[in-house]
Amino acid sequence: MNTISRNVLSAAVGAIILGLGSLAQAEDTIKIAVAGPITGPVAQYGDMQMIGAKMAVEQINAKGGVNGKKLEAVLMDDVCEPKQAVAVANQIVNQKIKYVVGHLCSGSTQPASKLYEDEGILMITPAATNPAITQQGYKMVFRTIGTDDQQGPTAGKYIAEKIKPKKLAIIHDKQQYGEGIAKEVDKTVKAAGITPVLFEGVNKGQTDFSALITKMKSEGVDFVYYGGYHPELGLLLRQSREQGFDAKYMGPEGVGNKDISAIAGPASEGLLVTLPADFSTDPANADLVKAFKAKNEDPTGPFVMPAYAGVEIIADAIKGAKTEDPAKLAGYIHKNSFQTPIGKVAFKDNGDLKEFQFVIFTWHADATKTPVK
Numbered sequence: 001m002n003t004i005s006r007n008v009l010s011a012a013v014g015a016i017i018l019g020l021g022s023l024a025q026a027e028d029t030i031k032i033a034v035a036g037p038i039t040g041p042v043a044q045y046g047d048m049q050m051i052g053a054k055m056a057v058e059q060i061n062a063k064g065g066v067n068g069k070k071l072e073a074v075l076m077d078d079v080c081e082p083k084q085a086v087a088v089a090n091q092i093v094n095q096k097i098k099y100v101v102g103h104l105c106s107g108s109t110q111p112a113s114k115l116y117e118d119e120g121i122l123m124i125t126p127a128a129t130n131p132a133i134t135q136q137g138y139k140m141v142f143r144t145i146g147t148d149d150q151q152g153p154t155a156g157k158y159i160a161e162k163i164k165p166k167k168l169a170i171i172h173d174k175q176q177y178g179e180g181i182a183k184e185v186d187k188t189v190k191a192a193g194i195t196p197v198l199f200e201g202v203n204k205g206q207t208d209f210s211a212l213i214t215k216m217k218s219e220g221v222d223f224v225y226y227g228g229y230h231p232e233l234g235l236l237l238r239q240s241r242e243q244g245f246d247a248k249y250m251g252p253e254g255v256g257n258k259d260i261s262a263i264a265g266p267a268s269e270g271l272l273v274t275l276p277a278d279f280s281t282d283p284a285n286a287d288l289v290k291a292f293k294a295k296n297e298d299p300t301g302p303f304v305m306p307a308y309a310g311v312e313i314i315a316d317a318i319k320g321a322k323t324e325d326p327a328k329l330a331g332y333i334h335k336n337s338f339q340t341p342i343g344k345v346a347f348k349d350n351g352d353l354k355e356f357q358f359v360i361f362t363w364h365a366d367a368t369k370t371p372v373k
Contacts, residue, residue: 029072030065030324032057032311033092035085035102035112036127038077041205041231044257045104049126050075051297052307053101056315059291066315067322073311078112080105089115098122098326101310104303106130106177113141122326122333124313126306129253130180134350140330142347144306144313144340145276146356148177151252152184154358155225155274158372159185159250160192165223169198169216169247171236173228181252182227197221202232209236213245222247229254234263241267248272253302253358258367271363272372276342276356279305285341309340 034053037046050073057071065071074097078085085108092100093115100116100123103109109128116123117138124142125133131147159165168189172182179201186199197219202212213236216224224247226233233255240247241264250272261268280289280299288308292299299305313333318324321332337346346354361369 028069030069030318031072031074031095031097031099032314033074033076033088033095033097033100033102034307035076035078035088035092035100036104037080038075040079040081042080042105042229042254044259045127045254045301045303046077046080048257048298048301048303049102049104049307051292052126052301052304053311055288055292055295055297056308056311059288060312060315066318071311071315076102078103078105078108080108082107082111085109085112086115088112092116092121093119098324099314099329100124101126101307101314103128105175106133106180107175109133110136110176113138116140120326122314122329124310126310127303128177130176132176132180134352138351139334140326142310142313142330142333142351144309144342144345144353145303146358147352148181148184148252150356151274151358152181153188154360155181155250155252155272156185156188156192158272158360159223159225160189160194163223163248165194167220167222168194168196169200169219169221169224170196171198171212171224171226171228172201173204173232174201175204175228177254178226178228180227182225185225185227202228202236204228204232206232207235209239210243212236213240213243216247217243217245224249226251226255230257230260230263234260234268237264237267237271250274256302256361256363256369260363261365261367264365266365268363269365273361273363273369274358275361275369276302276306277359278371279342282341282343288341305341309338309342309345312340313338313345 036049057073076088078088089112104127106128172178253275256273317329360372
């Protein structure tokens with residue numbers, strides 16, 4: 001054998017060894033897709049989800065991983081758009097990833113969830129709250145957050161019993177999440193004897209609310225509930241202040257983040273928001289909070305701890321069920337409870353949490369919040 005032949009053979013053997021090493025390494029990794037908006041107008045919420053999931057992966061790996069394997073977070077950007085969410089779901093299927101933490105927006109989560117159910121992929125959303133997502137009879141779909149038919153009545157009851165507005169307007173963004181929660185508030189206040197003078201939609205991405213504000217002023221509206229996300233509400237708050245419309249506003253967890261203050265400025269002061277409890281204040285999470293702060297990450301966002309919990313539940317289920325089969329894990333999750341940063345959780349047959357509490361906060365212009373007593 002000449003020198004050239006020996007070199008070629010040596011290179012070929014080396015490539016095979018490297019290939020086998022890469023395969024072994026891949027088999028020693030458990031991939032979890034983390035799907036949500038990395039870009040787009042609500043990317044801040046996606047960031048909450050991403051940092052929560054990545055921290056869980058990091059901490060679980062630091063403790064030895066799962067059954068000797070390391071977790072790997074694969075970040076996927078769906079921009080909170082339904083079509084892109086389906087494209088992302090197809091990528092996850094093609095990459096043979098078995099587990100998903102996400103998606104975030106309800107309108108994206110629902111179409112993606114169908115694909116996951118069909119393909120036998122386990123999905124835990126830490127953020128999508130529309131009830132329809134878990135009313136489809138699916139077995140592979142879970143969530144680590146409450147639902148709009150829990151959050152809406154919390155807001156509606158507070159409006160009826162504490163605010164007692166003379167003229168109530170309910171506005172929404174015509175999206176699955178925003179309109180869905182607005183309808184829950186509408187139903188709750190009507191049951192309490194309050195009939196809104198307006199129930200009206202605005203367009204996603206709308207920037208001029210002059211006509212709506214004029215209409216609310218002419219109707220004598222003194223309280224506004226808004227179902228949707230912060231980009232539109234921030235502008236609505238600011239323009240209301242500029243046009244002398246001083247009604248008080250309230251919104252869901254989709255508006256409770258620092259960008260609402262950046263957009264609305266002083267007009268965001270006093271906004272009422274329903275949010276999950278602030279899990280960062282739980283003494284049991286003290287070390288976890290320190291770990292986030294050591295990385296200059298904010299642990300207080302509403303989707304941070306639920307995302308961490310999603311990863312942790314998947315990891316604990318793999319350990320407990322002694323399998324990586326998503327269908328068997330789904331069965332295990334249905335039958336067991338899990339200790340997580342959002343507390344001890346257990347699931348209903350449809351994949352919803354058996355218990356979850358939304359809390360009412362007062363939002364401040366400096367992007368802080370205080371619980372309403």
